[in-house]
Amino acid sequence: MEQELPIIQIRNCLLVSIQTELHDRLALDLQASLMERVRTVNARGVILDVSAVEIIDSYITRILNDIGKSVGFMGAECYIVGIRPAVAMTLIEMGVELDSVRTALSLDLALERLELL
């Protein structure tokens, strides 16, 4: 069951829409291919759209933070967009931080902040 998340390029920004259950293998593959693409296309930003993700627990949070950190080390900014209200409230209550990524309400706003619109 080889699976890979498609990475879409919009100008010098990379976009991944997470539509599937993230697990270790998939997350590591995503992290690796994002880093590779950031390098080859000289990306300014990486945007992860999680609007289809109904539950974010501490494990998924760690994956998102790890991706944000690794992308950040390469000089690109990582945005998480589309976190659902109930998910945000739950993250606050759990006391877990999404501190290695930036967040934006929507893809448009993230692109705007990355000065691509």
Add this chain to the structure above:
Amino acid sequence: MKTVDKEIGAILAGTISSITQRSIFNRLGGLATTPVHQLTPTDRATILQELENSIRLFARSNSAQLIAACAKALAAGPGSPMGAGTSAAPAPMAAPKKLPIEQEKDIATARLEAWSEAVRIGLTKFASVKVATAVSELARNIVFYAGKGSIELRSLKDDRGVVGLQIISSDQGPGIPPAKLEEIWAGTYKSQRGMGKGLVAVKKLVDDFHLDTRVGIGTTVTCVFRGER
């Protein structure tokens, strides 16, 4: 061949995310991949009941039309109670549900099961997301650290009519040694795969939390979510 998941997937596309669809089909087990024309009336009823619960839970609008479309796709006979919904609603205090947790895909199933149970007993939308998140953490702990175990969901009702949901996660895994447990509660423990924060997160999300862990014997976490008065 027209299988149940393909037929229903086509109807739900665009309304229910593919992650959720997959969880719904996982819950149907072998029925999901059964060709529609081979379904027995009992199969159809089971599938429809399951779909109805899930659609009401996840579709933001037009759930009635979706349910009707699913019923039609499954070629339910003319006499079937299409979209009648409420008439088939289960009794409020159902028997406890015990979900085996053995592999990563069971985490998603447990999460969805807990979510729909929370909604069914009348917890708010936000509370139900918290329930699902807590179950996700507990199920992950089982898969990551114990290999296998189970999660049991029990609906509760006190004498003032306040509903609640009890979650019992148990495994016969290695248990957590006292020193490690201290680190976990102090927030200094970092595991390899998780953030070492799963248990802390669960404790913060729930109203009652009880942990019983014995090295070499296993771990049981019992927690309760209470609804509002």
